[in-house]
Amino acid sequence: MIGVTTRQNQTNKQQEEVSDSMNQATEAADELYRIRDTYFTSDANDKINKLQSQSQIALNLLDSIPPEERKLASQRAMYEYLKGKILDVFPEYSKKAEDHLSKAVKLNPSLADAWLCLGNCIWKKGDLSATRNCFTLALSKGPNKRILSQLSMLERRMAQGADNQEEIVAESIKHAKEAIALDVKDGNSWYNLGNACLTCFFVTGAWDHSKLQQSLKAYQNAEKDESMKLNPDLYFNCATVNTYLENYERALSGFEAAASIDPCLNASEEVEKMINLFDKIDSLLKGQVKAKRLASLTLSLSEIQLNPSHKRATIDNLLDGLNKTIAVVGKVLFFIKHGNITPLYYLVCDSNQVCFVLTVYGISNDAIKEGDQVTLLDPYFRNNDFSWNEKHYEFRSVRVDFLEQVQVNGKPIHPRHSVRSSIYAQHKP
Numbered sequence: 001m002i003g004v005t006t007r008q009n010q011t012n013k014q015q016e017e018v019s020d021s022m023n024q025a026t027e028a029a030d031e032l033y034r035i036r037d038t039y040f041t042s043d044a045n046d047k048i049n050k051l052q053s054q055s056q057i058a059l060n061l062l063d064s065i066p067p068e069e070r071k072l073a074s075q076r077a078m079y080e081y082l083k084g085k086i087l088d089v090f091p092e093y094s095k096k097a098e099d100h101l102s103k104a105v106k107l108n109p110s111l112a113d114a115w116l117c118l119g120n121c122i123w124k125k126g127d128l129s130a131t132r133n134c135f136t137l138a139l140s141k142g143p144n145k146r147i148l149s150q151l152s153m154l155e156r157r158m159a160q161g162a163d164n165q166e167e168i169v170a171e172s173i174k175h176a177k178e179a180i181a182l183d184v185k186d187g188n189s190w191y192n193l194g195n196a197c198l199t200c201f202f203v204t205g206a207w208d209h210s211k212l213q214q215s216l217k218a219y220q221n222a223e224k225d226e227s228m229k230l231n232p233d234l235y236f237n238c239a240t241v242n243t244y245l246e247n248y249e250r251a252l253s254g255f256e257a258a259a260s261i262d263p264c265l266n267a268s269e270e271v272e273k274m275i276n277l278f279d280k281i282d283s284l285l286k287g288q289v290k291a292k293r294l295a296s297l298t299l300s301l302s303e304i305q306l307n308p309s310h311k312r313a314t315i316d317n318l319l320d321g322l323n324k325t326i327a328v329v330g331k332v333l334f335f336i337k338h339g340n341i342t343p344l345y346y347l348v349c350d351s352n353q354v355c356f357v358l359t360v361y362g363i364s365n366d367a368i369k370e371g372d373q374v375t376l377l378d379p380y381f382r383n384n385d386f387s388w389n390e391k392h393y394e395f396r397s398v399r400v401d402f403l404e405q406v407q408v409n410g411k412p413i414h415p416r417h418s419v420r421s422s423i424y425a426q427h428k429p
């Protein structure tokens with residue numbers, strides 16, 4: 001009896017040692033992914049070298065567990081899962097990682113984390129259907145916020161180029177919300193929802209500002225989670241939303257925050273492009289066409305006939321936001337070139353010879369030209385007043401989102417000039 005007890009104690013001790021070793025390997029793998037997600041330098045090779053070094057440490061810890069102490073199927077499954085996860089930390093696809101992860105799910109089909117990791121691995125080689133199958137199988141083991149977020153992310157990727165984009169992105173939003181329902185304080189889930197709403201804004205025609213507002217609110221909730229403070233994509237995507245909402249100062253701050261975390265992002269370039277644009281606007285407004293020339297240019301504006309449904313007004317009459325049943329007639333003085341494709345910027349003067357900036361979305365750049373007369377229907381007005389790096393910018397602007405909101409030389413714009421944005425929220429698998 002004493003011998004049986006002794007052997008049992010030895011077995012228990014061996015299992016504890018195996019468990020301790022496996023826990024150490026698990027912690028090393030988690031640390032590896034923490035480095036992947038939070039360590040950024042100006043030299044991308046530096047990060048790769050750090051990941052290679054840390055992955056070797058994690059593999060050594062894992063392989064220090066003797067084969068005879070990996071006899072149980074559950075132990076072997078965990079070993080294969082961790083090995084595959086460690087090998088899959090790099091951006092490129094790894095056949096070895098897939099092989100180990102495939103073994104893990106065969107040994108223990110209930111290991112949801114292994115299914116999730118296998119899906120991420122297969123995603124890298126472009127097999128989106130197989131990736132979805134892995135995530136679905138992982139979810140079949142029980143509700144999981146990380147798996148739901150990855151599935152949501154995958155669906156946004158699958159939507160690109162698909163005939164039923166809107167339907168797929170709607171599913172992405174649904175799964176993002178399901179993840180939040182499991183943990184309302186999880187910043188990554190909120191970040192994922194923000195990305196889903198931002199993608200929805202673009203695939204539905206880039207006109208529904210409520211989608212941008214939903215995205216912005218989700219990003220703001222994500223920022224409440226301390227673990228998201230080192231996510232540069234959160235700040236970059238939030239800045240993108242603020243750019244489209246023309247919250248320029250917030251956009252600049254967001255891009256700058258993203259650049260400070262990850263110098264390899266093009267966030268600094270976004271700041272530079274925006275500042276160059278504002279400097280051009282400032283220069284044009286200060287060097288306005290002389291009064292006599294303006295008077296000559298705007299003389300014919302009063303001849304433009306308006307639909308009885310709209311009341312003629314000038315920039316000085318507009319209120320912040322949407323001005324329904326109002327029409328502003330202006331002369332296009334300059335097309336303002338800048339670094340981004342969208343929106344288009346023009347310097348326009350109204351019949352009172354007051355200059356303002358016209359921002360145009362969803363319309364090709366050959367629809368409105370310098371010298372054209374434009375009639376702006378239901379104008380969305382904004383008084384921009386902000387400072388950046390001790391320089392003050394102030395200008396009034398009118399935003400156009402639809403062909404129907406603008407007429408050129410008294411005529412509607414032809415539908416062929418309609419363009420559709422196709423920008424997607426940034427994402428790193």
